[in-house]
Amino acid sequence: MSTTTDSANGGGVQIQQSRILPDFLQSVNLKYVKLGYHYLMTHLLTLLLVPLMAVIIIQASQMNPDDIHQLWLHLKYNLVSVVICSAFLVFGSTVYIMTRPRSVYLVDYSCYRPPSHLQVKYQQFMEHSRLTGDFDESSLEFQRRILERSGLGEETYVPEAMHYLPPRPSMAAAREEAEQVMFGALDNLFANTNVKPKDIGVLVVNCSLFNPTPSLSAMIVNKYKLRGNIRSFNLGGMGCSAGVIAVDLAKDMLQVLRNTYAVVVSTENITQNWYFGNKKSMLIPNCLFRVGGAAVLLSNKPKDKHRAKYKIVHVVRTHKGANDNAFRCVYQEQDDVGKTGVSLSKDLMAIAGLALKTNITTLGPLVLPISEQLLFFATLVAKRLFNARVKPYIPDFKLAFNHFCIHAGGRAVIDELEKNLQLLPVHVEASRMALHRFGNTSSSSIWYELAYTEAKGRMRKGNRVWQIAFGSGFKCNSAVWEALRNVKPSPNSPWEDCIHKYPVQTVM
Numbered sequence: 001m002s003t004t005t006d007s008a009n010g011g012g013v014q015i016q017q018s019r020i021l022p023d024f025l026q027s028v029n030l031k032y033v034k035l036g037y038h039y040l041m042t043h044l045l046t047l048l049l050v051p052l053m054a055v056i057i058i059q060a061s062q063m064n065p066d067d068i069h070q071l072w073l074h075l076k077y078n079l080v081s082v083v084i085c086s087a088f089l090v091f092g093s094t095v096y097i098m099t100r101p102r103s104v105y106l107v108d109y110s111c112y113r114p115p116s117h118l119q120v121k122y123q124q125f126m127e128h129s130r131l132t133g134d135f136d137e138s139s140l141e142f143q144r145r146i147l148e149r150s151g152l153g154e155e156t157y158v159p160e161a162m163h164y165l166p167p168r169p170s171m172a173a174a175r176e177e178a179e180q181v182m183f184g185a186l187d188n189l190f191a192n193t194n195v196k197p198k199d200i201g202v203l204v205v206n207c208s209l210f211n212p213t214p215s216l217s218a219m220i221v222n223k224y225k226l227r228g229n230i231r232s233f234n235l236g237g238m239g240c241s242a243g244v245i246a247v248d249l250a251k252d253m254l255q256v257l258r259n260t261y262a263v264v265v266s267t268e269n270i271t272q273n274w275y276f277g278n279k280k281s282m283l284i285p286n287c288l289f290r291v292g293g294a295a296v297l298l299s300n301k302p303k304d305k306h307r308a309k310y311k312i313v314h315v316v317r318t319h320k321g322a323n324d325n326a327f328r329c330v331y332q333e334q335d336d337v338g339k340t341g342v343s344l345s346k347d348l349m350a351i352a353g354l355a356l357k358t359n360i361t362t363l364g365p366l367v368l369p370i371s372e373q374l375l376f377f378a379t380l381v382a383k384r385l386f387n388a389r390v391k392p393y394i395p396d397f398k399l400a401f402n403h404f405c406i407h408a409g410g411r412a413v414i415d416e417l418e419k420n421l422q423l424l425p426v427h428v429e430a431s432r433m434a435l436h437r438f439g440n441t442s443s444s445s446i447w448y449e450l451a452y453t454e455a456k457g458r459m460r461k462g463n464r465v466w467q468i469a470f471g472s473g474f475k476c477n478s479a480v481w482e483a484l485r486n487v488k489p490s491p492n493s494p495w496e497d498c499i500h501k502y503p504v505q506t507v508m
Contacts, residue, residue, distance in 0.1 A: 103302075103305070104300055105308035106296065106297070106309050106310040106311070108192050108297050108309060108490055109189065109295065109296040110188040110490065112291075112444075112494070113184075120158045125143075126147070134277070138278070142283060147287050151436055153436040156437070156439035159291055169274060181292070183220075185293050192492075198226065199261055202231045203262070204235065204246040204247075204262065204265070205232075205233070207234075208239050208240070209342075211237070215234040235249075240268075240445070241473075242266065246443075247264055250263075254298060262298040263297055264295070265293065266296075267293030267443070268442035270289060270290070273285075281344050292439070298312075310487075314367065315477070315479050316362050316477070320474045320475070327473065330472035352413070352416075355475065356476050359477070359478055367397075367464070372396055402460075404428065405467040407446055409470060410435070410440060451493050452495055454490075464481070
């Protein structure tokens with residue numbers, strides 16, 4: 001999903017930004033009261049159990065040999081009760097062990113970094129757009145404004161076919177782009193993990209706009225000669241949030257299949273989806289979407305816990321497709337002259353806000369400390385009793401997560417989540433820098449952001465990461481990961497040669 005705000009002379013498209021979640025302004029004094037309350041409620045169970053355990057220990061220390069002998073006789077003459085209780089305990093433990101969800105580990109992942117000759121600078125983009133002859137002056141001015149406010153830097157990538165004059169989009173060029181991205185990410189992933197392609201039991205590929213026959217997943221099976229009984233899936237048309245959907249599908253498959261690996265490949269294809277018309281609402285993707293992709297290796301093997309980077313904790317998916325406005329707010333269609341592109345509705349940010357609200361309402365009880373949940377519930381009850389005189393309480397997700405990977409759909413997306421979730425600039429730094437360096441790489445953007453956090457040396461054992469993405473349909477999906485160790489960047493990280501330059505100041 002991508003958003004920005006602009007208008008062109010003579011009536012263009014207006015992508016409006018709206019604050020869906022209310023502000024919650026707090027004083028410094030209230031801040032410290034809240035921190036103390038949070039500490040008290042978080043450690044409430046410990047504070048209650050410590051005195052109880054102390055009493056039990058004191059009573060046990062006062063028992064003499066006669067007391068212990070009497071306890072033994074009591075158990076001896078009630079052998080049937082002891083056996084029945086033991087049997088229930090063993091049965092219950094067995095059922096729990098057999099039915100509990102298997103832990104799913106993220107062993108490693110790899111983000112594709114295109115070759116430098118595919119980079120496109122701002123002036124090069126504008127000059128190229130002018131020389132194609134497909135855009136009128138109004139459309140060129142509109143694209144210039146979009147680029148100025150987009151948050152993209154001078155080192156993003158477009159596919160080979162778009163560097164020609166005139167551009168050469170074709171099925172063959174689109175296949176070549178897909179192969180370069182997917183195989184580039186997978187080659188690096190297999191090299192870093194020493195996992196043989198034949199060991200992969202599940203393959204999930206997501207690409208929204210390019211779905212050839214044979215499928216992208218079949219291309220990977222053919223390239224790496226994956227085994228014949230592999231469970232392969234190809235997700236299409238699901239937008240920028242499909243990466244989280246693919247992870248969720250792989251996670252579910254790993255609950256069924258024992259002792260195996262799953263690979264998730266997330267990408268988007270630019271070559272055949274460049275818009276060559278003059279409808280303003282369909283020109284924005286040209287300015288924001290860039291080449292990129294990621295490959296992720298998941299495992300349910302207990303032995304992989306010791307080398308894995310993360311463990312998946314939660315996946316929460318929200319779908320607003322039942323609403324007609326939400327369904328059509330990101331819509332692939334033809335314009336009045338028959339040119340195909342993706343149109344963005346003026347209601348996009350409002351719909352994204354509603355989807356986010358629903359998603360965090362579901363996610364909150366799973367991740368927030370009890371103090372935040374009680375405060376939210378208390379203000380909700382107070383609002384019911386006193387009507388609108390009480391402001392809604394916005395839970396502090398900074399108490400639940402250490403790092404945030406917000407889909408780099410555009411500057412407006414990042415701005416709104418930073419404001420509405422009351423995040424600090426450091427929390428959205430990874431998203432802003434990924435947008436600046438690589439552009440909107442669709443469903444793979446959250447992995448470039450995670451790689452940025454690792455490259456900065458900020459990921460510590462026990463840290464929790466929130467990946468959140470928006471996509472057509474309309475969907476808002478969240479994935480929560482927990483770091484199993486102090487995570488260092490893997491070899492050939494996309495930030496390997498440039499992390500020292502970041503963060504940089506971006507256009508606000």
